[in-house]
Amino acid sequence: MIEPGSGISSYQKSHRSSPPQDYDGSDVGDVGVIIKGRVYPYIEKNPLDLISLTGFALGGTVGLSIGLLPCSFFKNFNIYLVAVSVFHFLEFYTTAKYNPGKVTSDSFLFNNGKAYAFSFVFAVSEALLESLFFGWKTSFPTWYHTSAAILGLILMFLGQYIRTSAMITAGRSFSHQVKTSQNPDHVLITTGIYAHLRHPSYFGYFWWALGTQLWLLNPVSFAVFAYVLWRFFHSRIQYEERYLNDFFGEEYTKYTQRVAVGIPFIN
Numbered sequence: 001m002i003e004p005g006s007g008i009s010s011y012q013k014s015h016r017s018s019p020p021q022d023y024d025g026s027d028v029g030d031v032g033v034i035i036k037g038r039v040y041p042y043i044e045k046n047p048l049d050l051i052s053l054t055g056f057a058l059g060g061t062v063g064l065s066i067g068l069l070p071c072s073f074f075k076n077f078n079i080y081l082v083a084v085s086v087f088h089f090l091e092f093y094t095t096a097k098y099n100p101g102k103v104t105s106d107s108f109l110f111n112n113g114k115a116y117a118f119s120f121v122f123a124v125s126e127a128l129l130e131s132l133f134f135g136w137k138t139s140f141p142t143w144y145h146t147s148a149a150i151l152g153l154i155l156m157f158l159g160q161y162i163r164t165s166a167m168i169t170a171g172r173s174f175s176h177q178v179k180t181s182q183n184p185d186h187v188l189i190t191t192g193i194y195a196h197l198r199h200p201s202y203f204g205y206f207w208w209a210l211g212t213q214l215w216l217l218n219p220v221s222f223a224v225f226a227y228v229l230w231r232f233f234h235s236r237i238q239y240e241e242r243y244l245n246d247f248f249g250e251e252y253t254k255y256t257q258r259v260a261v262g263i264p265f266i267n
């Protein structure tokens with residue numbers, strides 16, 4: 001897990017003996033270093049062998065899922081695997097490009113807790129089991145099966161777009177872990193997608209995840225995801241906003257009065 005900033009820079013922590021002359025000593029956040037005025041990822045938290053293998057596995061999953069589409073009996077499942085792979089790839093890529101001081105191998109967001117892994121296995125199991133036993137899953141017999149799948153696909157595109165836009169807009173103020181102490185480079189973001197949604201990356205993920213279950217025509221997982229994700233984001237937003245109020249005071253309070261969250265029943 002990423003440690004919160006503690007006043008002494010990550011570079012100083014890891015290179016206590018002799019920093020190079022072009023190191024300007026600034027604390028850029030959690031794990032990055034500044035060399036010649038540019039922020040670089042901290043190498044010890046970015047094992048290149050693991051990162052390249054993860055990239056290969058994600059690319060391989062996309063390639064295989066698309067390549068096997070013609071002989072797949074449940075094509076929505078192949079597209080689902082593509083969407084999940086693209087999601088995990090974009091988590092790392094966007095952090096690496098727009099927030100390099102905080103990128104680590106955890107930025108792929110695979111180590112996201114037991115509940116996350118369990119919900120993936122649950123959704124995949126439901127999709128595959130039902131597709132074996134229920135014809136409606138693969139043949140879309142009525143307009144509402146087709147409409148649910150199309151709505152799911154739209155939510156997946158929209159949710160992914162909004163989540164990635166949020167990470168790009170927030171830049172160095174974004175972190176996968178909620179900050180409980182303010183880093184020197186943490187500024188309040190209220191522009192771009194944050195002018196329309198108060199927690200766009202949560203909004204994006206919430207609707208993306210529900211979209212995947214509509215696309216898979218997974219009624220049980222859809223209900224479970226809706227309940228679990230709503231509860232998770234409800235408490236996470238309350239927790240996160242306590243610290244944002246501490247960091248930014250009245251400016252943040254005014255922002256919360258002006259901009260909504262966009263997840264039902266979360267104010």
Ligand SMILES: C[S@@+](CC[C@H](N)C(=O)[O-])C[C@H]1O[C@@H](n2cnc3c(N)ncnc32)[C@H](O)[C@@H]1O
Pocket residue numbers: 166170173174175176177178179180187188189190194198199200201202203240243244
């Ligand atoms: C996983 S990011 C999620 C950001 C935001 N909740 C969202 O959904 O787009 C969590 C970090 O973002 C920071 N954060 C949330 N909203 C912010 C804002 N409007 N400006 C700056 N930082 C923000 C929090 O302090 C937290 O450490």
